[in-house]
Amino acid sequence: MEILTAVLTLGFLGLIFGIGLAIASKRLAVKVDERLEKVSGLLPGANCGACGGAGCFGFAEGLLKGDFSLDACKVSEDETKIKIAEILGQKIEKKVKTIATLHCAGGQKVADRFVYDGIQTCVSANALLGGQKSCVWGCLGFGDCAKVCPFDAISMGSDGLPTVNSNCRACNKCVLICPKKLFSLIPVIGKVYVACSSHDSGRDTKVVCPVGCIACGLCVKACKFDAIHVVDNLAVIDYNKCSSCGDCVKVCPVHCIIQKD
DSSP, X not given: OHHHHHHHHHHHHHHHHHHHHHHHHHHSOOOOOHHHXXXXXXXXXXXXXXXXXXXXXXXXXXXXXXXSOGGGOSSSOHHHHHHHHHHHTOOOOOOOOEEEEEOOOOGGGSOBSSOOOSOSSHHHHHTTTTOSBSSTTSOOOSOHHXXXXXXXXXXXXXXXXXXXXXTOOOOSHHHHHOTTOOEEEEETTOOEEXXXXXXXXXXXXXXXXXXXXXXXXXXHHHOSSSOEEEETTEEEEOTTTOOOOOHHHHHOTTOOEEEOO
16 A cells, blocks of 8 residues: 555656656757758758857858848858848848959069078968068968968969969858968959059069069050059959950060950
8 A cells, every 4th residue: 555655646746846847848949940950951051150159050150140141141142142041031132242362473483581491371371570571561471371271272382472272151260360461352343453562662562572563653554444543553453344355464564564365
């Protein structure tokens, strides 16, 4: 009889606790936005962190909370962003596709002014007198940009310069890591770019680099669209006006204006 009483008591207590847990699970349950799984499933899963979120799932959570805008994702295709916008009940404008572009053509053409024997990164080398290169504006060649690229879109060439390939998703990481600020994101349709970042005088630039902009202004005169001007001793292209005709490329005496294939 005592055993039966104990069993019944335990059974009754188990029933009470079970009902209590069932009620608690419903009342204390964290509500999950049904859209989260849909949005997360559409994101590329690259987890590059370029958006500022903790991976793609963190970005999806931020989108639902309003902490991020869809433009913050540099990796997703326009079609994907449109689908996500529909889920969120938003409208999105199609953006001009861009690609990372290096504004330097010096590399091994520029001699070193001293022997650098420190940590083999551009950031570390730049911390020592602006780096070892005679041109203090130029690429140091240690490949920080290639190391940080999550899409294997940058490789170091035999000329000591990074090369960007079609894998580029314009995530902006190379732009941020380069201590010389040599990368920018330019429209893919822009086939012409200035491969120099020096703001030294034309005379000083010519002394240290055979392919540096000497601010001669011939490109400005050749352009029929008023798309290129010399600003602070450096040719600058306005891609809202540039037609990629290549006239500036033809007249540049140092060949620092380059036309992509």
